[in-house]
Amino acid sequence: MIGHFKQYLRMTTAINEVQVNEIVKSFTPRKVARGTLLVNYGEVCREFYFVGSGCIRTYFLTSGGQQHTRFIALEGSVGTAMSSFIGQTSSTEFLEALEDSELYAINYRNFRRLLTEIPGWLDFYNLFLEMAYIYQHEKLQQLSTLSAAQRYEKLMKDRPQYVQRISNKVLASYLDIREETLSRLKSR
Amino acid sequence: MIGHFKQYLRMTTAINEVQVNEIVKSFTPRKVARGTLLVNYGEVCREFYFVGSGCIRTYFLTSGGQQHTRFIALEGSVGTAMSSFIGQTSSTEFLEALEDSELYAINYRNFRRLLTEIPGWLDFYNLFLEMAYIYQHEKLQQLSTLSAAQRYEKLMKDRPQYVQRISNKVLASYLDIREETLSRLKSR
Numbered sequence: 001m002i003g004h005f006k007q008y009l010r011m012t013t014a015i016n017e018v019q020v021n022e023i024v025k026s027f028t029p030r031k032v033a034r035g036t037l038l039v040n041y042g043e044v045c046r047e048f049y050f051v052g053s054g055c056i057r058t059y060f061l062t063s064g065g066q067q068h069t070r071f072i073a074l075e076g077s078v079g080t081a082m083s084s085f086i087g088q089t090s091s092t093e094f095l096e097a098l099e100d101s102e103l104y105a106i107n108y109r110n111f112r113r114l115l116t117e118i119p120g121w122l123d124f125y126n127l128f129l130e131m132a133y134i135y136q137h138e139k140l141q142q143l144s145t146l147s148a149a150q151r152y153e154k155l156m157k158d159r160p161q162y163v164q165r166i167s168n169k170v171l172a173s174y175l176d177i178r179e180e181t182l183s184r185l186k187s188r
Numbered sequence: 189m190i191g192h193f194k195q196y197l198r199m200t201t202a203i204n205e206v207q208v209n210e211i212v213k214s215f216t217p218r219k220v221a222r223g224t225l226l227v228n229y230g231e232v233c234r235e236f237y238f239v240g241s242g243c244i245r246t247y248f249l250t251s252g253g254q255q256h257t258r259f260i261a262l263e264g265s266v267g268t269a270m271s272s273f274i275g276q277t278s279s280t281e282f283l284e285a286l287e288d289s290e291l292y293a294i295n296y297r298n299f300r301r302l303l304t305e306i307p308g309w310l311d312f313y314n315l316f317l318e319m320a321y322i323y324q325h326e327k328l329q330q331l332s333t334l335s336a337a338q339r340y341e342k343l344m345k346d347r348p349q350y351v352q353r354i355s356n357k358v359l360a361s362y363l364d365i366r367e368e369t370l371s372r373l374k375s376r
Contacts, residue, residue, distance in 0.1 A: 060332045068332035070325075083325040086318045092329050122310065129317035130274045136324045137258075137271040141280050143331065144248045144256035144364070176332070 001029070001052035001102050004076060008050065012127060015120030023121055026114060027104040032097045038081075039095035045084035047105040051075050054101025055165070058093045059173065069174035071135070072098070072162060082132060098170065148177040152185045189217070189240035189290050192264060196238065200315055203308030211309055214302060215292040220285045226269075227283035233272035235293040239263050242289025243353070246281045247361065257362035259323070260286070260350060270320060273299075286358065336365040340373045 002024060009020050027050065032038070034054075039045045041061065049056065053075045060068040070093060073079040084091035088108060097103075106114075114121040142151050152175060156163055162171065163186075172182040190212060197208050215238065220226070222242075227233045229249065237244065241263045248256040258281060261267040272279035276296060285291075294302075302309040330339050340363060344351055350359060351374075360370040 060329050062333045070328060070332075083322050086322060092326075092333075122314065126310065126314055126317065129314065129321060133317060133321050133324065134271050134274060136321065136328060138280075140258060140324060140328055140331075141248050143328075144258075145250045 002104070004052055005050050005104055008076060008078075009120075009124065013120050013124040015124070019118050019120045022118055023114060024104075026110045027106045030103050030105050032101050032103060034097055034100050036097045037094060038097065039084065039091050039093075041092065041094055042090050043084075044088050045081035045091050045095065046088075046108050048078065048080045048085060048108075048111055049073070050078045050104040052102040052104060054097060054099040054103075056095060056101060056103070057098050057170065057174075058095045060093050067170075067173040068176060069170055070139070072166065072170075072174065074161060074165070075101075078128060079132075098166065143176055148175065148181050149185060151175045151177065152182065190292070192240055193238050193292055196264060196266075197308075197312065201308050201312040203312070207306050207308045210306055211302060212292075214298040215294045218291050218293050220289050220291060222285055222288050224285045225282060226285065227272065227279050227281075229280065229282055230278050231272075232276050233269035233279050233283065234276075234296050236266065236268045236273060236296075236299050237261070238266045238292040240290040240292060242285060242287040242291075244283060244289060244291070245286050245358065245362075246283045248281050255358075255361045256364060257358055258327070260354065260358075260362065262349060262353070263289075266316060267320075286354065331364055336363065336369050337373060339363045339365070340370065 005027070006020050006024060009015055009023060038056065051073050055072065055074050056079065057072045058070045058081050060070060062068070071079060081091045081093055081095045085108065115125060142154060146154065155175065162174070166174070168179055168182050172179040175182065193215070194208050194212060197203055197211060217240070226244065239261050243260065243262050244267065245260045246258045246269050248258060250256070259267060269279045269281055269283045273296065303313060330342060334342065343363065350362070354362070356367050356370050360367045363370065
């Protein structure tokens with residue numbers, strides 16, 4: 001699994017092996033069971049994750065108990081409750097494991113230390129923030145301008161693995177549509 | 189006006205005067221009239237702006253002609269159609285001047301050159317991306333979890349200058365509510 005993480009770092013940024021090893025040393029492997037809550041609402045998110053296997057997601061919860069999935073990270077990608085992590089402020093979203101997962105975690109202090117010690121890590125973080133920005137931007141754009149059917153079609157095209165793997169309940173909350181609507185779209 | 193920009197750079201990042209001057213040299217002043225379209229839908233966004241005076245905004249347009257304002261930058265802040273600028277891809281949003289504005293513009297090539305030449309600019313960009321990420325995240329969260337009244341109250345608290353200065357039409361499209369609803373909320 002650690003090999004996947006090293007490979008990920010080599011692929012995403014110009015970085016030498018010494019730096020790759022220095023970064024990997026700052027991450028701790030952790031197995032979590034499906035349903036594990038990694039960050040609760042109101043809690044400060046203290047860790048950033050590489051997903052070695054499995055799947056994690058963040059979601060908002062309305063006062064009426066409705067979930068809105070914001071972000072899904074499958075194996076081979078990184079993420080966390082980022083808004084809370086950046087400023088070490090109370091999280092307005094939940095972070096949970098959607099499947100049994102093998103994660104690599106780095107805490108906030110080490111994350112920031114690497115930014116000053118390893119130029120490649122700053123480059124990586126910059127690229128990550130750009131991609132995370134675009135991911136959120138697309139979500140906002142799709143919620144604002146696309147119909148339920150169009151959002152589903154776009155997801156099928158851009159992230160078919162979500163449709164194959166994620167439960168209808170979570171997928172519907174990701175697309176901001178009702179489960180019945182999703183079932184209808186899927187059966188077309 | 190250029191003094192404001194220098195001040196902004198000094199405030200946002202640890203940067204010496206030589207670097208500040210090097211950065212400012214790469215920006216070109218430009219006056220734009222209210223209503224000027226800086227980036228059209230489908231066009232690649234080639235510039236990043238510091239707003240010296242006035243105000244710019246980005247918005248999505250639905251197929252039915254409805255506007256959704258995503259981002260507003262008043263004087264003393266920076267921004268652009270960022271998703272398009274990052275990857276030099278076709279923009280899915282419009283960027284326009286909401287008021288007569290004095291901008292400082294840097295093109296993509298110079299923006300990227302500064303990232304490799306001036307460490308302070310990379311630090312600035314990193315911080316900007318973090319703030320832009322949080323800005324979008326809050327917008328997503330509020331759209332997902334807050335009622336129209338709650339979104340308006342939050343805006344009054346966090347960004348009262350928007351309410352004082354931006355037209356009801358644009359403000360309603362920013363809050364994703366109808367103009368009549370906004371008028372009602374304002375008159376309370």
